Amino acid sequence: MSGLNQSGWKPAMGAAEMADAPTYTGNRALMLEEALIFEIGDGATSGIDLAPAPKVTGRLGGLGRSHKIGLPGLSEPETVRHYTRLSRQNYAIDLGLFPLGSCTMKHNPRLNEKVARMAGFADVHPLQPKETVQGALAVINDLAHWLIALTGMHGVAMTPKAGAHGELCGILCIKAALAARGEHRSVILVPESAHGTNPATAAFAGFAVENIPATSEGRVDLTALKARLGPDVAGVMITNPNTCGLFERDMKHISDAVHAAGGYVYCDGANFNAIVGKVRPGDLGIDAMHINLHKTFSTPHGGGGPGSGPVVLSAALSPFGPLPYTARTADGVVHLIEEADAEAFEREHFGAPLQSFGRMTAFHGQMGMFTRALAYIMSHGADGLKQVAEDAVLNANYVLRSLEDVLDAPFAHSGPCMHEALFSDDGLAEGFSTLDIAKGLIDEGYHPMTVYFPLVVHGAMLIEPTETESKAALDQFIGAMRAVAARAKAGDPALKSAPHFAPRRRLDETLAARKPVLVWKEPDRVEANP
Amino acid sequence: MRYLPLTQPERHAMLAAIGAATIDDLFADVPAEARLEGPIAGLPMHASEIAVERHFSGLARKNMAASDHPFFLGAGAYKHHIPASVDHLIQRGEFLTAYTPYQPEIAQGTLQMLFEFQTQVARLFGCDVANASMYDGSTACWEAISMAGRITKRNKAILSSGLHPHYVSVARTMARFTGDILQTGIPQLAATTDSAQILAAIDGETSCVVIQYPDILGRIEDLSVIAAKAHEHGALLIAVVTEPVALGAIKSPGEMGADIVVGEGQSLGVGLQFGGPYVGLFACKEKYLRQMPGRLCGQTVDAEGKRGFVLTLSTREQHIRREKATSNICTNSGLCALAFSIHLTLLGEKGLRDLAMLNHGMAVQAAERLAQIPGVGLINDSFFNEFTIELNKNAREIIHQLAARGVLGGVSLGRLYPGEAALENGLLIAVTEVVTAQDIEALAVNLQELMA
Numbered sequence A: 001m002s003g004l005n006q007s008g009w010k011p012a013m014g015a016a017e018m019a020d021a022p023t024y025t026g027n028r029a030l031m032l033e034e035a036l037i038f039e040i041g042d043g044a045t046s047g048i049d050l051a052p053a054p055k056v057t058g059r060l061g062g063l064g065r066s067h068k069i070g071l072p073g074l075s076e077p078e079t080v081r082h083y084t085r086l087s088r089q090n091y092a093i094d095l096g097l098f099p100l101g102s103c104t105m106k107h108n109p110r111l112n113e114k115v116a117r118m119a120g121f122a123d124v125h126p127l128q129p130k131e132t133v134q135g136a137l138a139v140i141n142d143l144a145h146w147l148i149a150l151t152g153m154h155g156v157a158m159t160p161k162a163g164a165h166g167e168l169c170g171i172l173c174i175k176a177a178l179a180a181r182g183e184h185r186s187v188i189l190v191p192e193s194a195h196g197t198n199p200a201t202a203a204f205a206g207f208a209v210e211n212i213p214a215t216s217e218g219r220v221d222l223t224a225l226k227a228r229l230g231p232d233v234a235g236v237m238i239t240n241p242n243t244c245g246l247f248e249r250d251m252k253h254i255s256d257a258v259h260a261a262g263g264y265v266y267c268d269g270a271n272f273n274a275i276v277g278k279v280r281p282g283d284l285g286i287d288a289m290h291i292n293l294h295k296t297f298s299t300p301h302g303g304g305g306p307g308s309g310p311v312v313l314s315a316a317l318s319p320f321g322p323l324p325y326t327a328r329t330a331d332g333v334v335h336l337i338e339e340a341d342a343e344a345f346e347r348e349h350f351g352a353p354l355q356s357f358g359r360m361t362a363f364h365g366q367m368g369m370f371t372r373a374l375a376y377i378m379s380h381g382a383d384g385l386k387q388v389a390e391d392a393v394l395n396a397n398y399v400l401r402s403l404e405d406v407l408d409a410p411f412a413h414s415g416p417c418m419h420e421a422l423f424s425d426d427g428l429a430e431g432f433s434t435l436d437i438a439k440g441l442i443d444e445g446y447h448p449m450t451v452y453f454p455l456v457v458h459g460a461m462l463i464e465p466t467e468t469e470s471k472a473a474l475d476q477f478i479g480a481m482r483a484v485a486a487r488a489k490a491g492d493p494a495l496k497s498a499p500h501f502a503p504r505r506r507l508d509e510t511l512a513a514r515k516p517v518l519v520w521k522e523p524d525r526v527e528a529n530p
Numbered sequence B: 001m002r003y004l005p006l007t008q009p010e011r012h013a014m015l016a017a018i019g020a021a022t023i024d025d026l027f028a029d030v031p032a033e034a035r036l037e038g039p040i041a042g043l044p045m046h047a048s049e050i051a052v053e054r055h056f057s058g059l060a061r062k063n064m065a066a067s068d069h070p071f072f073l074g075a076g077a078y079k080h081h082i083p084a085s086v087d088h089l090i091q092r093g094e095f096l097t098a099y100t101p102y103q104p105e106i107a108q109g110t111l112q113m114l115f116e117f118q119t120q121v122a123r124l125f126g127c128d129v130a131n132a133s134m135y136d137g138s139t140a141c142w143e144a145i146s147m148a149g150r151i152t153k154r155n156k157a158i159l160s161s162g163l164h165p166h167y168v169s170v171a172r173t174m175a176r177f178t179g180d181i182l183q184t185g186i187p188q189l190a191a192t193t194d195s196a197q198i199l200a201a202i203d204g205e206t207s208c209v210v211i212q213y214p215d216i217l218g219r220i221e222d223l224s225v226i227a228a229k230a231h232e233h234g235a236l237l238i239a240v241v242t243e244p245v246a247l248g249a250i251k252s253p254g255e256m257g258a259d260i261v262v263g264e265g266q267s268l269g270v271g272l273q274f275g276g277p278y279v280g281l282f283a284c285k286e287k288y289l290r291q292m293p294g295r296l297c298g299q300t301v302d303a304e305g306k307r308g309f310v311l312t313l314s315t316r317e318q319h320i321r322r323e324k325a326t327s328n329i330c331t332n333s334g335l336c337a338l339a340f341s342i343h344l345t346l347l348g349e350k351g352l353r354d355l356a357m358l359n360h361g362m363a364v365q366a367a368e369r370l371a372q373i374p375g376v377g378l379i380n381d382s383f384f385n386e387f388t389i390e391l392n393k394n395a396r397e398i399i400h401q402l403a404a405r406g407v408l409g410g411v412s413l414g415r416l417y418p419g420e421a422a423l424e425n426g427l428l429i430a431v432t433e434v435v436t437a438q439d440i441e442a443l444a445v446n447l448q449e450l451m452a
């Protein structure tokens, strides 16, 4: 044991020189380069054995394929290796803290994965007869029930496919409700701090978008908002807790003012994690709010999706929500109310004619996310969900107070934050920016926080640790942040070229946008078309 | 609580470090009247993994799983065999628990996969470029109509009556609010499509023609004539593919002149999942690139000149352009795109072609067998793996009776087109590689008995 070299290097080897020495493969131990499937596969190879096709007279209408498609195949071992190698070039929650503000990157429980894959949920067709899918419909109905209970709202639309799709659902409800009142209002008010999907959604649904100013405290300016309300304003879209990580204290007053002016209140519920089990949006006068199941309710982000964005609705907007939806009758049967049954069902049960704005997507929404989210809710229960919000807020405030002496925290003076802590690039050395801090964090083994959002803060850094981080994990992250911040304030040139230890150095995004290469082409074709 | 690492002493220590006496101090900005006192009504306390799993197992048993029965449903969602390695690979935590690849240096796995996916989709559809996925086929279809409107600066779309009725409904919902004008129709139980009427309807105000290929009744038609007529009038042809496996056997829409091709990618890698999550495929000609919705992954180099990938052309997207973005989409269907891409890599060109011919062969055998039943008429001349038959009885009722006998017998047109008397006896039958000769026989025998 006496000869054991704790550093891992033999001093005589010249560690510094070895670190730069090229290898034959281009790989560096566990850092493995991987070519594209188009470079390693070919059209004759397949990783799947199939029974031979029966001999029949083809009925393809004379449109049989004659050209090659150009799809490479790999055997199963090659396929497993290709994607396993690729996976190792990704950062993920499973590897460490993922403090991406506004994204709620919490642990994804594996029980939920197991449940979603049960054949009774994963292997049923959306158009199977309803009596053959009672368990699946019960999952949708039960989740709907708990989302309503958790938010204190009147109804919920389960079909939206993600947060932005939920926003669209809510905004369409508002438009339909106005139309039912015989009114045409053309403007939606959105704060400047809002996520880009809010104005994009309002525009997608045919509204003009106007900004609501913010106070110096980072909240909606109630006086300015009131001054803008009027007969042309269809509604407001407000994020609460907002994207500066602050609770909109005046939310109820905002709702009352908007309602008094004949408008509706859309709440972006992306940040529901901060208040789940503690505050019910229904008590704040909100008319519609989407819930990102892929944030608060822990369904995995999957490298960009899929998500799920159910929208809870007030009594005023519920009648306009999309088809289909589920309903359980007294006999215990769960019905799927589609176009065929909706009119009769609503007349019988609600005593009113059908007012739904129609379908938003082909089938019934993101079943695979519903099972996961329901498993999450049941696992936590009433006590656990409240603890989720409290720990998420505690963790964020701990980060805020542990970093405010080294980084500018523009709203820290106005009180505690909710689930995320916001910093600006004020005070960094000349020429150093938020981006440099982000890339420095990569070398420290972290995914960076959200950068340059919200737009209301210069060089914004939005840190959301979530409740699934231990104190030890937070302390190490805080240490890393402090170290990187110190380098950015001291103007350490090595930080400008970070990351140094990631699978790639800084990538040239300008080149990518100026000469877009979006699909792979055979190398000779690339050369022929420079 | 197994998912919450903080201990009670740690919570106290952290509160002390913050300078707060209690956790409620941190919620001081929440007005008292907005605070929920007491637990959520009716919600039980936290539950063990055993208890939750038991609850779901009970619910799962109440459903008839496709694999346990002769199964013939399609209509935009198909049961294909998914190789075991697909599900294994997409559960790698580095894929499953990553976010959108906004920090490309530590997201090359996702980005390279997306670049490969985009290339596979573009080639399959016969297009120049494809994006990194949409929610599903139906929303991709509306996005394509909306994109055609931006390109042509016109707002009149002609939707073929062979387009999936749910896709039509989604477009109708949106058009009601955007003011777009849609021309739509109900399909006829006939071997020929409505392409004659469509050709007649295209004029100088048409923004786009939307044709499903193969269509909702399974019919396959040449799109080149419609493409030519559309282009003559400055309109775009949008092709919609709800069964991408078909493109292993038949020509791609791009080859026939389609300008935008969208589709549902669920068939490859994703599974039935009771309707979602699925994966929307979106491809087009390169000249329309800047009007495309959704994320795009592009190739570039890093500071050392090594090839790498980034999200690019984001000046089309909501996080940069806000109300001027081409779409409001943010979260897409990345993990399903990965499943699609892995499945297609396992198949390769040869595998996809063999799979397609196996599907077609089984479907032809099934069609021939069912057509022998007295009272059953085969509607299609052409089809891939799904065709329409006409029964001598209401097909929706027959479907319930078949289910009671353990056969999941197809999708009735009555379910898809409620209130359309002329379609009431129509039944869509999808036959993929998972269907056996015995399954076909079980369907035929039971159908014959129920129709007698």
Ligand SMILES: Cc1ncc(COP(=O)(O)O)c(C=O)c1O
Pocket (backbone or CB within 6 Å): A102, A103, A162, A163, A164, A165, A195, A197, A198, A239, A243, A268, A270, A271, A292, A307, A308, A309, B329, B330, B331
């Ligand atoms: C504040 C906020 N609003 C809306 C969204 C959009 O949600 P999604 O990505 O699920 O469409 C996000 C997430 O990215 C968000 O952070």
